[in-house]
Amino acid sequence: xFDAFIQGLxxxxxxxxxxxxxxxxxxGFWVGILPGIGGGATLALMMPFIYKMTPVEGFSFLLGxxxxxxxxGDITSILFGVPGEPTTVAIILDGHAMAKKGxxxxxxxxALMSALLGALIGASFLALAIPVVRPLVLxxxxxxxxxxxxLGLTCISxxxxxxxxxxxxxxxxxxxxxxxxxxxxxxxxxxxRFTFGQLYLWNGxxxxxxxxxxxxxxxxxxxxxxxTAIAGDLPPGHIGKGVMEGIKDTFRxxxxxxxxxxxxVFIGIMPGLGGAVAQWVSYAxxxxxxxxxxxxxxxxxxxxxxxxxPASANSKEAAxxxxxxxxxxxxxxxxxxxxxxxxxLGIVPGPDMLGxxxxxxxxxxxxxxxxxxxxxxxxxxxxxxxxxxxxxxxNIIIPFILLLTFxxxxxxxxxxxxxxxxxxxxxxxxxxxxxxxxRPPFILGFILGHLAExxxxxxxxxxxxxxxxxxxVIVIFLLALAVAxxxxxxxxxxxxxARKEVPA
Amino acid sequence: MxxxxxxxxCLALMAVSIGIILSALGWPFKAALFPMITGIPLFILSxxxxxxxxxxxKSHDKDSVVDFQLSGLEDKSLxxxxxxxxxxxxxxFFVLVILIGFPIAVPLFVFCxxxxxxxxxxxxxxxxTAGAWGAFYGLFVKFCxxxxxxxxxxxxxxxxxxx
Numbered sequence: 001x002f003d004a005f006i007q008g009l010x011x012x013x014x015x016x017x018x019x020x021x022x023x024x025x026x027x028g029f030w031v032g033i034l035p036g037i038g039g040g041a042t043l044a045l046m047m048p049f050i051y052k053m054t055p056v057e058g059f060s061f062l063l064g065x066x067x068x069x070x071x072x073g074d075i076t077s078i079l080f081g082v083p084g085e086p087t088t089v090a091i092i093l094d095g096h097a098m099a100k101k102g103x104x105x106x107x108x109x110x111a112l113m114s115a116l117l118g119a120l121i122g123a124s125f126l127a128l129a130i131p132v133v134r135p136l137v138l139x140x141x142x143x144x145x146x147x148x149x150x151l152g153l154t155c156i157s158x159x160x161x162x163x164x165x166x167x168x169x170x171x172x173x174x175x176x177x178x179x180x181x182x183x184x185x186x187x188x189x190x191x192x193r194f195t196f197g198q199l200y201l202w203n204g205x206x207x208x209x210x211x212x213x214x215x216x217x218x219x220x221x222x223x224x225x226x227x228t229a230i231a232g233d234l235p236p237g238h239i240g241k242g243v244m245e246g247i248k249d250t251f252r253x254x255x256x257x258x259x260x261x262x263x264x265v266f267i268g269i270m271p272g273l274g275g276a277v278a279q280w281v282s283y284a285x286x287x288x289x290x291x292x293x294x295x296x297x298x299x300x301x302x303x304x305x306x307x308x309x310p311a312s313a314n315s316k317e318a319a320x321x322x323x324x325x326x327x328x329x330x331x332x333x334x335x336x337x338x339x340x341x342x343x344x345l346g347i348v349p350g351p352d353m354l355g356x357x358x359x360x361x362x363x364x365x366x367x368x369x370x371x372x373x374x375x376x377x378x379x380x381x382x383x384x385x386x387x388x389x390x391x392x393x394x395n396i397i398i399p400f401i402l403l404l405t406f407x408x409x410x411x412x413x414x415x416x417x418x419x420x421x422x423x424x425x426x427x428x429x430x431x432x433x434x435x436x437x438x439r440p441p442f443i444l445g446f447i448l449g450h451l452a453e454x455x456x457x458x459x460x461x462x463x464x465x466x467x468x469x470x471x472x473v474i475v476i477f478l479l480a481l482a483v484a485x486x487x488x489x490x491x492x493x494x495x496x497x498a499r500k501e502v503p504a
Numbered sequence: 505m506x507x508x509x510x511x512x513x514c515l516a517l518m519a520v521s522i523g524i525i526l527s528a529l530g531w532p533f534k535a536a537l538f539p540m541i542t543g544i545p546l547f548i549l550s551x552x553x554x555x556x557x558x559x560x561x562k563s564h565d566k567d568s569v570v571d572f573q574l575s576g577l578e579d580k581s582l583x584x585x586x587x588x589x590x591x592x593x594x595x596x597f598f599v600l601v602i603l604i605g606f607p608i609a610v611p612l613f614v615f616c617x618x619x620x621x622x623x624x625x626x627x628x629x630x631x632x633t634a635g636a637w638g639a640f641y642g643l644f645v646k647f648c649x650x651x652x653x654x655x656x657x658x659x660x661x662x663x664x665x666x667x
Contacts, residue, residue, distance in 0.1 A: 034643070165556060168556070175549060176520075191531050220594070224586060224589070225583055225586045227586075395621065395622030396628075402613075456538060457534065
């Protein structure tokens, strides 16, 4: 086993494979930064280039690119409030808020270091867990998967709202997100739902225009109304200085980073749940780490833990390879395309990857590690310049952000409908922000809607209503209840301890 | 009972959920199952929120969510005016894209915004316009090969065989 591990490293360090890795990481760097150019789409575009490569060269190139996309996607999300990737939306909430407070450098430092450590944890997990995780993944059927989705939604609904009505507002947002995912041709009966006679809507609403408009347009409005740069009117030179502080923050909240990375790993190995979910669940967990009501009130306004949590979920990229490599079940769009690359390169995922091709499997682990180290090092070199972008006057930056928003939205289907959806979701996002509805549960509900419907339908047709009595379903349901009422319990506990502290 | 923005939004959500439920009633079980599962809770929850908001004495909007919040301005009428202005610019860009297509709308919008809204100098406006167009054309058109649609005007001219 150890021999194969070292052999994997030596394979990646061969000059040709290493060169492909560097090229892949370079492309991934820019793909992550630019909104609208998705990691999955770029992987597909790059597939034809691997025909003449050896398996290790091909994977160094593709995986080198794929594994860094989220790392740099966080940069755009933090600086401009426009998600660099659909999977880097959650980091906007506190990351962009920090940028607006003049702490872009600190946010970027924390995000990059957490993303790097998250990727390392994910890669280590991939190396160690292949033989262990197989029974866990295979023991989760449709009812359990449906309940995991409900758990995720309850978690984010409960934690994104504060005060007495917080959970209610969160659940309304989540239900609205689920409702929006109903648009399009129903997968079970082929019925057209809410398509209003528009061919564009047959395939449902794409995530990219929804996410881009939903998060970017309210930020553009705010920037315009305030009439300042992203970082407000802070004195120049202050912004990039917190990079080291951000890196230190990651180590100050080391266990939060580890926990969020493990959450990313867990969600990463669950087929179909995808990267965005990992970021949101990690964000929700980060907000849960607040010990007092005041601390919790700081989330969404620029708490560094709201950056560390989602960035650490980068571990899911490596973990997502586990079901792909081990069982041939892709965990996300990106890994589905990578699965295609396996076949192109003449490798069949499955038991062979743990025997005959074990060094190749370990070369994947090393590729993820090396690519992330390279990209984070390069980003840290330029971080001050990147952070300075938040000092650019609003008059100059607004047309560029708007341009990225429109093009980002348009690239989903290259259709005018994408622009309409971007604008409509921008309007909805603005109204939700204005009237105090939390946006995170909405977007998570939208992302998970299709999956939830499929799992719910399969569970009901296969087991009737008996699926709700399955032990794992009951356990997850109880967990969801605990998550829903945890903030209220926590508040009561804090009030009681505060009362004890007051002398009689 | 007071009808503020949040209450109106709840009313809209109630209407949406009723629409979902009524539509689902006409579909076969397979297609209607999940819309019902989604629509009914949405209706109940938004009704509950509507009642709570309507009878609440004080608004708790600002401190009830973990999300980005609009900072607003002291002068509410100025804030409203500015909000309408930026939405008009966003809408204007959309109309430009539809009418003349991305390749022309991008430089035109960037220039107009910077020169007329931002009151930037001619040279600054022209430089940034060229930069925006170069980035758009080089990256998205040439490198990524994204097929940007033609504007309605070009399509019309082509139909009339003028272009």
